[in-house]
Amino acid sequence: MTNSLALSAGNEAVQGYFSFTNTLAKGIVEGNDLKRNNFNVRLTSKMSKRLTLDTKVTYFNQEVDNRVSSGDDYYNSMRAYTGNRAIFQRKTPVIMSIIMMTDF
Numbered sequence: 001m002t003n004s005l006a007l008s009a010g011n012e013a014v015q016g017y018f019s020f021t022n023t024l025a026k027g028i029v030e031g032n033d034l035k036r037n038n039f040n041v042r043l044t045s046k047m048s049k050r051l052t053l054d055t056k057v058t059y060f061n062q063e064v065d066n067r068v069s070s071g072d073d074y075y076n077s078m079r080a081y082t083g084n085r086a087i088f089q090r091k092t093p094v095i096m097s098i099i100m101m102t103d104f
Helices: 077-082
Strands: 002-012 014-026 032-044 051-065 090-103
Touching: none
Parallel strands: none
Antiparallel strands: 002 014, 014 032, 032 051, 051 090
């Protein structure tokens, strides 16, 4: 299930954008769940006739329970048949920032 919200506003000189997305998903392997939140903020400003400032910040946080692996990885779900059940969590917070200045 995915939920999203997006807002934008602006005029000729300045534009702004915000979005939020929340994702919850269940995998086909027992206990395999994904929880992810994503935030985006963008601001564009025309500084002068020949100069534009474009700034974007993205943040997302992801949590996966019982991540399915392949091959001979210790966390491979096939090891459940030998009694080694693969249940672990991995949290992945990421922040990205991009600033672009364009001269026309």
